[in-house]
Amino acid sequence: MDSVNTLTLFLYILSTAGYIAYLFLQKAYLQRIGYALLFVGFLFHTLTIGYGFVESDHIPVGNLRETLCMAGWAVAGVFLIIQYRYNIKILGIYAAPFIAFTMVIVAQLPDEPTQTQTIFKSVWLISHVIVIFIGEAAFALACGIGLLYLLQENAIKTKRHRFFFKRLPSLDLLDTVGYACIVVGFTMLTLGLITGFVYAKSIWGRFWSWDPKEVWSGITWLFYAALLHERLAVGWRGRRSAIMAIIGFGVLVFTFLGVNLLLEGHHKDFTKV
Numbered sequence: 001m002d003s004v005n006t007l008t009l010f011l012y013i014l015s016t017a018g019y020i021a022y023l024f025l026q027k028a029y030l031q032r033i034g035y036a037l038l039f040v041g042f043l044f045h046t047l048t049i050g051y052g053f054v055e056s057d058h059i060p061v062g063n064l065r066e067t068l069c070m071a072g073w074a075v076a077g078v079f080l081i082i083q084y085r086y087n088i089k090i091l092g093i094y095a096a097p098f099i100a101f102t103m104v105i106v107a108q109l110p111d112e113p114t115q116t117q118t119i120f121k122s123v124w125l126i127s128h129v130i131v132i133f134i135g136e137a138a139f140a141l142a143c144g145i146g147l148l149y150l151l152q153e154n155a156i157k158t159k160r161h162r163f164f165f166k167r168l169p170s171l172d173l174l175d176t177v178g179y180a181c182i183v184v185g186f187t188m189l190t191l192g193l194i195t196g197f198v199y200a201k202s203i204w205g206r207f208w209s210w211d212p213k214e215v216w217s218g219i220t221w222l223f224y225a226a227l228l229h230e231r232l233a234v235g236w237r238g239r240r241s242a243i244m245a246i247i248g249f250g251v252l253v254f255t256f257l258g259v260n261l262l263l264e265g266h267h268k269d270f271t272k273v
Contacts, residue, residue, distance in 0.1 A: 004048050009107055011041030012076075012100040019092040023167060031089045035080075038096055042076040049073055059126050065109040070129070071256070072102035074137035078184075082141060086177050090168055094144035128195040135188030136252060139224070142181035143249035146242035149174040153239055175238055178245055179231065186224045193221060216255040223248050 018034030021027075049070065052060035060066040079095040082088070148168055155165035168174070196217075200209065227244045230236040236244070 004044055004051075005107070008041050008044040008048060009100070009103045011037050011044065012072075012096065012103055015041060015092070016096040016100045019096045023090070023093050026167065031092065034092050034096060035083065035089075038076060038092065038099070039080060041099075042073070042080060045069075045073045045076060059129055061129055063109075063112055065106055065111060068102055068109070069106045070133055071136065072099050072106065074133040075099050075102070075140050078134060078137040078181075079141060082177065082181065086173070086180070088145075088169055088173065088177050090148065091141070091144060091177075094147065095141065098140065098144070125199050128192055128199055131188045131195065132192035135185045135192055136256060138181045138185035138188065139245075139249055139252050142178050142185060142245040145174055145178040145181060146245035149178065149242040150239065153242075171238065175241065178242060182224060182227065182245060186221075186228060189217075189221055189224065193217060213255070216251075220248070220251050220255050223251055 015034045015037035018030050018037060022030035022034060049060060052066070056062075061070055075095065076099050079091065079099075083091060149171060151164045152168040152171055152174065155162070155168070156171070196214075200214075227236070227241070227248060231241060
């Protein structure tokens with residue numbers, strides 16, 4: 001499958017080039033090309049992950065390479081859905097480079113075989129992993145939309161109706177799509193934690209063990225819960241919501257990678273990252 005992996009990466013890089021060209025030239029066909037290339041890349045990416053699942057007989061998240069590969073796949077899939085639903089064309093200028101960069105890192109990591117363990121075959125673990133990755137992908141896109149919101153807001157406030165002002169959608173649309181991403185991400189994260197609790201109970205005999213990953217996942221959940229609460233109860237919108245989405249993704253990245261790399265715990269043992 002090495003050739004398929006290489007092709008997938010190549011398609012994502014071409015998609016990035018297409019979106020960059022669209023950003024500067026504002027030709028609709030460039031955006032369509034970028035989207036089509038990313039879509040085809042996603043299909044090949046799905047084939048790679050499916051092949052890995054069938055070959056190893058467990059969900060392929062056994063090491064850092066596989067974990068990042070799954071993350072890139074999730075971001076691509078969620079982006080395609082968001083693009084189809086809201087037609088926010090410029091979002092590809094964030095999503096495509098993000099995915100391509102992730103897959104470049106994947107290509108540099110050693111493809112070490114992982115030992116199949118019974119726990120990797122648990123339906124609760126599979127459900128936990130899938131919904132968590134979808135949720136994290138939605139949060140990643142919410143961060144990108146937050147960045148675009150701040151750029152557009154700055155262009156409006158400074159009355160510099162030039163490069164970004166002409167290329168970015170309205171603040172209302174960016175705020176709406178960013179909120180939708182956060183709602184989806186929070187819903188998936190909640191489901192992921194629930195399935196994780198059930199999985200932990202079946203493996204370790206308890207729902208919660210104060211594992212560093214569990215603690216930081218809880219912190220991430222509380223952060224986004226507070227963000228949604230403040231939006232619904234107090235009316236946090238616009239700039240404040242965009243900034244919090246960016247900060248929240250920073251917390252998420254530490255939970256996703258930093259905890260496994262820096263701290264000891266059950267998840268480090270099982271993912272070997």
